[in-house]
């Protein structure tokens with residue numbers, strides 16, 4: 604649905620905000636772009652609907668190359684792309700209904716049809732009773748719902764979300780993410796969202812790209828990335844002290860949690876397992892965990908082979924000076940290769 608190729612953006616002051624970005628967002632998915640401040644997320648999002656003109660590269664949305672379009676064609680194509688903002692960007696002098704009607708007025712929809720469409724949109728976002736209220740009379744979550752209704756007015760296939768939950772408290776954030784997931788499922792809406800918050804990625808996204816210094820450092824579905832040894836996403840979701848202390852083993856359980864792997868390990872291979880840290884998360888309804896352990900005694904090599912055969916990702920830190928890991932000590936980077 605969205606294909607970005609070789610995207611580069613150099614601002615007038617010489618700042619290289621995007622340095623060759625490739626991105627593919629499939630139809631009907633919620634795709635998150637995660638990165639720290641200054642990584643280039645907002646620039647990327649604004650380049651997708653060409654609010655910002657890229658210095659080089661192409662942007663294709665729903666099969667149409669936006670970077671090749673003239674001004675009038677681009678204006679038409681943009682009706683297929685809605686956008687929501689961190690600070691809502693509502694018109695304070697207009698009621699909720701008039702805010703939502705605004706893009707319909709610009710598109711030239713007759714007044715009689717506008718009213719029905721606005722009612723439908725307000726119902727969709729759960730704001731039926733607020734049509735006559737003004738933005739100042741609404742909570743942050745309600746304002747964002749107005750923003751979402753307005754973004755959907757022209758019936759877009761794609762919704763761009765620019766840190767839409769960053770100004771909201773945790774409970775309201777969850778309700779807005781739930782709304783976006785419902786719209787994604789019910790309308791088949793493709794959503795590209797940018798965020799610096801991992802819980803937004805965990806709570807809402809099917810796929811993710813991690814941006815660093817204007818480049819995509821890693822991209823894929825959440826399921827694929829957590830199953831990839833050494834992935835940045837896994838380290839972000841399950842933070843453990845890095846580098847791993849010498850001789851420790853870091854285990855990522857990305858598959859089924861039904862098997863009692865750890866107790867089988869201790870019983871079957873006679874190893875002592877000392878848990879140093881770890882956590883468990885629910886990713887897309889699937890339990891995923893990461894555990895850092897020290898294993899002593901017994902059949903160490905056999906234990907690691909057993910874990911790998913059960914689909915556990917095994918990352919061994921190299922032994923320290925005392926050399927506590929007997930066989931095949933591999934660094935995380937070697938494992939990742």
Ligand SMILES: Nc1ncnc2c1ncn2[C@@H]1O[C@H](COP(=O)(O)OP(=O)(O)OP(=O)(O)O)[C@@H](O)[C@H]1O
Nearest residue numbers: 614616618620638639640641642643644645646647
């Ligand atoms: N209009 C502009 N003119 C000049 N430089 C800009 C402009 N907009 C952004 N930049 C610079 O481009 C780089 C990327 O900024 P961008 O806003 O895209 O990052 P971001 O990841 O969205 O960060 P944040 O989360 O803080 O918004 C930064 O160094 C920023 O200072």
